[in-house]
Amino acid sequence: MVNGESAREQLLETIRSIETQTLINMILIFFAAYVLGRIVTSILLKASERMSRSGRVKVKMVIPAVKFGIYVIALYYFLTQIFKIFGPELFLLSGLLGAAIGFGVKDLFADFIGGIVITFEKPYQVGDKIAIGDYYGEVTDIGLRATKLVTPDDNTVTAPNSLIFNETVASGNYGLPELMVVIDLYIASESDIKTAMRVLKETVVSSKYVYISEKSPIIMLHKALPFYTRLRAKAYVNDLRDEFEFESDVHTRAWIEFKNKGIRAPQLHILNIPPTWEDYDSSSAARRNTRSDRRAGEGSESNLGSRRNSGP
DSSP: OHHHHHHHHHHHHHHHTOOHHHHHHHHHHHHHHHHHHHHHHHHHHHHHHTSOHHHHHHHHHHHHHHHHHHHHHHHHHHHHHHHHHHGGGHHHHHHHHHHHHHHTSHHHHHHHHHHHHHHHHOSSOTTOEEEETTEEEEEEEEOSSEEEEEOTTSOEEEEEGGGGGTSOEEESSTTOSOEEEEEEEEEETTSOHHHHHHHHHHHHHTOTTEEOOSSSOOEEEEEEOSSEEEEEEEEEESSGGGHHHHHHHHHHHHHHHHHHTTOOOOOOOOOOOOOOHHHHHHHHHHHHHHHHHHHHHHHHHHHHHHHHHHOO
C-alpha cells in the first residue's frame, strides 16, 4: 500500500516537473502531422483526378499508407519524449492510460485500431464503391478514426472505422476501375422474350459507358414470374463513377426500342384479398349503426303521424 502511494506521488511529481516547452513541442508535432497529412492527401487527390482511370485508382490506394506513415513518425517522437520524461514510472503510467482507454475513450481507440486494420488488410480502398451499414457510396478518404464516402445523393457520410468489426463491408470493385452494374427491366408475360433479350443486349453493348473484356463479359438472364418477366443484364462500366449514367442510358434506349417492337410493361394486377376480422367487425358495426338509424327514422315518422292524427 505504501509502495503504491509512493509510486503515485512520484508519478505526480514527474508530471509536475515536465517543462512547458516540451508539452508545446509534443502538441505542435501532432498538429504538424495532421496538417501535413491533409496537405499530402489534397495534393495526391488532385493529381489522381488528372490521370487515367487506372492511374487514379493506384494513386488513391497510396493515400492511406502515406497518412499512416506521417502519424507513425509523430507517434514515435511522442513516445520517445514519454520515455525520457517518465522512465521507471512508465509501467504505472501505462496502467493509468489503459484504464482511461477502457472507461473513457474506448470507442476512439477502437476506431484507431480499425483504421490500422483498414490500412494494412485493405477490405476497401480510396476510390472503391462500398456498402457499409446502411450506406453506399464512393470512398473519398480513410483516416485513423473514420472513413468518408460520398453517396449517390452527393451526401458525405463519415463512418467510424470500428464498423468493420461489427458490420459487413461489400466492395463493388475492390481497387479496380471497373464496376459491375446490374440492370433489371420488367416486361409483360405475353411479350416476345427473345426479341426483348436481343434488344436489351444490343442496347448494353452499344452504350458509351460499357466496358467489355474477357474477364468482364456481358451476362444476360431472364426469369418468368407470375405476372411479368424480369430481364437482367450484368455488365461493367468503364469508370465506376458512370454507374448510374450507364443504368439510365440503357433504360431509356431499351424502352424506346421496346415500344417500337410492341413489347410493353406489365399491367397492374389487383388481387381479391379476403377481408380480415377487423374489416368484418367494422363492417358489421356499420350495418348495425345503419339499422339503428333506420329504426330511429321510422320511429320519428310514426310519432309525427300520431301527432297529426290527434290534432284538432
